[in-house]
Amino acid sequence: MNIKTGIMDLQLKERWQISRGGLDTKQCVLVTLEKDGITGYGEASPNTRYGESVELTLERIHSVADIYRTHHPFHYREIKAELDEAITDQSCAKAALDMALLDWFGKKWDLPVYRIWGLNPVAAPLSTFTIGIASPEEIRRKVREAADFPLLKIKVGVDNDDEIIGAVRAETDKPLRVDANEGWTDRQLALEKIQWLATQNVEFVEQPMPAGSYDDVAWLREHSPLPLVADEDVKTAKDIPRLKGVYDGINIKLMKSGGLLEGLQMVHVARAMGLKIMLGCMIESALAISAAAQLAPLVDWADLDSNLLLSHDPFNGIRANEGKLRLTNQPGLGSNPR
Known part of the structure; x- marks a missing residue:
């Protein structure tokens, strides 16, 4: 599978405020996994509360590209196990990759994941x-x-x-x-x-x-x-x-x-x-x-x-x-x- 990434700037209608801070725009990372003419999409929303950033998220995603090149996408539990070992700090990066793989899997079988x-x-x-x-x-x-x-x-x-x-x-x-x-x-x-x-x-x-x-x-x-x-x-x-x-x-x-x-x-x-x-x-x-x-x-x-x-x-x-x-x-x- 081929991995590609991009940046999405999500503009909020109004400022978002909680007890520890606020924001007007949220920058998220888009992940695509491609194989057999099918594209799976995933999204990472880094959170500074957990030490995450867009830069580190992108770095972690590209660092595990070989896992997707060497495993069949149907073996998604093996892939998850290797991701858990390879990425220990940017959970949102794993989330985006996991989403993209299951999106691809569902599209391959023409069924919703649920x-x-x-x-x-x-x-x-x-x-x-x-x-x-x-x-x-x-x-x-x-x-x-x-x-x-x-x-x-x-x-x-x-x-x-x-x-x-x-x-x-x-x-x-x-x-x-x-x-x-x-x-x-x-x-x-x-x-x-x-x-x-x-x-x-x-x-x-x-x-x-x-x-x-x-x-x-x-x-x-x-x-x-x-x-x-x-x-x-x-x-x-x-x-x-x-x-x-x-x-x-x-x-x-x-x-x-x-x-x-x-x-x-x-x-x-x-x-x-x-x-x-x-x-x-x-x-x-x-x-x-x-x-x-x-x-x-x-x-x-x-x-x-x-x-x-x-x-x-x-x-x-x-x-x-x-x-x-x-x-x-x-x-x-x-x-x-x-």
Whole structure:
């Protein structure tokens, strides 16, 4: 198989802000794998939180080109094993390669990936629409603009969390899911916030404290009236056993896991441990969103909306309009360049 790469500049409609920073444009890496006249597409969205960059992602992708030249693409599990050994730092690079290979595989067989895995598309949960940190006035406007979405995810983890939720509640009483993005550092203060959030029709809280704060989060879970979901505390399947008794669920993101195959493994491990599963995303185009959606029938919650935040999406594919993830019969990942 031949590997090619390119850069995609994803311009957001509005500035995206969470507790640890914000951005107006996201630079992603496009990967193509070609063989037998078929092209598979993959996307990497590097995240500085995990020490990733576009430059290192490109370097890692091209460093493993020989793996794809010397292995038959049908042997994708062997390829994954070699990738895991060769790339240990840029998980998003592995994710892009994994996506592209499975996209090629599905196109070769003329089947969507989720059908190859025997999944029922109607089992996919509704996706939330996420509202980032902003002024109360901006939040109220964004809530009104998201009127068609039955579920909202609200970014918190700052000093004025009560104002943020208050602005949302001034416009709607629909269920909320809250993400602190490691923003709360004191467990007693975090508990007080969660106790108040429980009175605001909030369903669960994602990553309340900094990753690695296992003892504090375990204490918090013991006292919390709401379920706690790990995000930054979990990347791959090997991280999950450590979270037993600490969290009630995990957030699987392909950019953290290194792709769909590892994501599938995470589903199995989480289920065996009795954990709930959320399927999330970074700032990505419809390509990576469509890839993640292949796993949607297996999870409890979905947050696959970031391509809706873009002013121009370079790929077609799955869009969670009104929160509905409509998996199509298009082969592979069901996403191609516009």
